[in-house]
Amino acid sequence: MSHTETSKEIGLDLAHCSCCQGCVEINPDIFEWDDNNDMPHLLKDKATEEELQEIMACCPKDCIYLLE
Numbered sequence: 001m002s003h004t005e006t007s008k009e010i011g012l013d014l015a016h017c018s019c020c021q022g023c024v025e026i027n028p029d030i031f032e033w034d035d036n037n038d039m040p041h042l043l044k045d046k047a048t049e050e051e052l053q054e055i056m057a058c059c060p061k062d063c064i065y066l067l068e
């Protein structure tokens, strides 16, 4: 059986975002800070599960989740 790295879709709900910029610091490949809106935005909508676990854990407001 072969093991392939699966790509998961990233969900971002900024309703409770505290603008801490942690997501951008932890993973600048996925998040970019939008100075106009003063919020993070996604540079890509997919990540490996490992990347997602890391960025989900860094968000104090649980804005980042895995879309099923």
Ligand code: SF4
Pocket: 016, 017, 018, 019, 020, 021, 022, 023, 024, 040, 058, 059, 060, 061, 062, 063, 064
């Ligand atoms: S880590 Fe979470 S709370 Fe902080 S800026 Fe990113 S989305 Fe907002």
